[in-house]
Amino acid sequence: MMPVTNASDVYYDPYDVGINADPYPVYRRLREEAPLYYNDRHDFYAVSRFEDVDRALTDPATYISGRGNILELIKIDMEIPPGVVIFEDPPMHATHRRLMSGVFTPKKVAALEPKIRAFCARSLDPLVGAGGFDFVSDLGAQVPMLTIGMLLGIPENDQEWIRDRVDEGLRPEAGQPMDTSKFFADSDMFAQYIDWRAEHPSDDIMTDLLRAEFEDETGTRRRLTREEILLYVNVITGAGNETTNRLIGWIGKILAEHPDQRRELVENPALIPGAIEELLRYESPSHQIARYVAKDARLHGQVVPEGSAVIFLNGSANRDDRRYPDGDRFDIHRKAGGQLLTFGRGIHFCLGAALARMEGRIALEEILKRFPEWEVDQDNAEFNPMAAVRGWDSLPVRTP
Template structure:
């Protein structure tokens, strides 16, 4: 992992100095777990995130001698690799991970097999011009034309087995329907469906699998036939280029841009497109249904409330998606998670592991169809190589789930062992047996349900639509003007786990009026969530509504938890500073620090002791580590004396009134990044003054449109005017809900959410308040 053997003990962040039996290509020791890593094993095939859990937690980057690849397992590192496609080239994404022998190679040669660059494995500068030219059929407006066909097919295939009481959903629906949709989208004839299924599996095994020597020749024949079939279909299409289908669209674009859309490119895309548009969706849907039926309460919820289906699809893609890993080639010396990776190295980036990283997804192993950041998953990749067909896959999965939940809500899994085609990257059960009592089919008593239809959502679900019902278990006075609410799940089921610093959004009588409140209970308690709410008569109405209307037994709707104020548990020393109601997130941090045995102190300021919430509880938990400053008692917190100069390893966290936070920001101005973390409850964001602003443009990479942002309008307002759905809550730069990914352009950050290091990374913008420094931003929308 370090650049040379002699310095490997010092350069490796995960291994101590004593040598291990094996060393990697940079001289760093190979741990026993790394030496055993085998992505073709049953453990990896059954559950890739669990198989590499040890790595995600202890050794997030390691060298696999069996594979000859460096393996990367954490979310932030994998996202950064996707973002930098110059350092981390996609050129090996379709390279055979298991080299074939001379006999199999000769077979491929006799078929003229010449699979080359596609949208998946092409470097810049060639990639983006082709992607832009070929993007239009993937836009939401164009994809809507395919919805009636998907619905018709889903209905017809369910009709075939609904009265049988038992079915293998993979064989009887989930393979053929996505394949038919894929062929229709591409413009390919349907008559060779069974043959194409065999070809598609062979292509997967040939590229990402480990075929035994005796299997390689048979696989090569199938792949060679697949290649020739793709070429023949392409030639037929050239005879009628004005007919529907993405490949014919490419043929028409070739006439306009012959130097960009070449013959070789179209032939390779024909073959790759059949696999990409079909197999991943078939596997993803099978994984989703399996996962939902393994969580009966979630299956019941989407049966009862189909509006939950779009986010359930995202959570299924996150928790158990069809893409386990991708590959990248390191083009120049790089550093990942503190590990030196030399140029020429090959990476296996385990996206399924990233999707289970607790650093990004709170309680990541918990399956939660109301998780509000499920769509942050990396199943579709990220950045310029993000899957172009992602919204077609989402649409299909939504329609399949809608049809099955409406017509077979009583469906259940049968006892079976799930098997997978062994490979590093793509996974879905080969069979999915389900059963039900056909006499209880709802349509037998209520045939009108066949006429119901839920509007499909093309694209990511709106976070405003992902509310979680909770019941108010208790309302108690916590101090003068402060009430403490304890919230529980209506059915007594566990609520999502959360980490100190997290907040929830509470709908205060109206879905359009949601307010953010930090969680202040025990993060280890999965039964309830607790918030403390200060009555602010001059506020925006949320706290006034809670104080006036909320009683024990009431039902509320919440979103989250989300965390933009996360505690660094590796800090050597913690100084936790709170003023007034700012004690709510600080109290949870202090409880966690105490549980971990960290070195910490809590400094809590208020005007009057009677108005300071949680005092008795804090004193009981933290004893002399708690320092209380009460103004009317003549004691104030001298921040300069308390903090002094920066101390290495010390982290300061603060929440409270603006005056206190501004003073802390001034004191910490010269400190290293993230030595001071602040959460704001109020904004000092000035009103937009058009005379001091400039107009700019935002290019929406995925939508293919450009939106003008006038000097008198926020990015958020301009996007909404262009009918682009971006979630938002506070619209004051405080909550982080309007965050959008930035792909290019310099951001003028004005929010109170991002840290200094996050701002310098320049990869996100809070659209409600921040703007462009220059004339243009490129956003991932």
């Protein structure tokens, strides 16, 4: 079967540092000229319009997750260990997701608010009067780590080491594919905590997972194996730290570029939840979700053959003018009108979405209480133009 042919000369490459530094002009061209795009160099398809991405992510029979949700994993046809809920298909996915969803119930997430606020205050209070701070190292790298560490029951003096180990596995060099050999290599770093928690139960995720009973795909009533728990904890740690860290960095950058809207938020904090939604739309921490095509799929009059890899560009879909008029404009008053694609869609919608939104909201509330104005020290800012999780490694700002 012939691959899709591109009628346009637009070029998209997820490993191109120049494109990823500002992908939005390319995204716009993809949406208008090549809504189904084929890259013959890396042999993948890309889908960029909101409606197409939304529909595909809610079709898990055609676009499966069992080969991974990252292009590099799909291409090497890696054996995915059981228990990695984000890389599972029904029926096993539903069983494992039910277990995970018990960790992130609305009640449990709401109970975290005062603790997250205290983490923010602890990070920000020493910076008042200092003339500036770094949105990433002083806040973005701290609060998500403290929150996930608290949820898991990992001692604070070990959290930074774990965060850095997980980040190292998730972040490739700019312009390079991810080293898939590292992907599951570090799950055993949590072994000592799980073994200790088995002897000393507490009110945390590890204890919940150790005690959880469920019926597996064979109909057997059982508890999770040690290996399954290690993988669960690895997934929670990676997802919880990386994307919320990026969101906090974008808060600093985008609101510095829109001082009038920042002033509105200072004067009317009730606008902050809407501003977080707009930040998540305008600068998605995660820009793409990959899937393996389990059966021939038809898009825009062409066939995507079974066995292909497809990247769904949620970072592009969130700016599609068809869904969000004038989508390249940042507007805290925008009524998003339903489902952003920032956290995915369908059966794999991010379980931690409510927690990420809460962390972003509280971080912004606490920042604006102390620092109503700032400007970015662009000369010393460090940007990481990864396609999958795009954002700032360092964002120093000057404060009056």
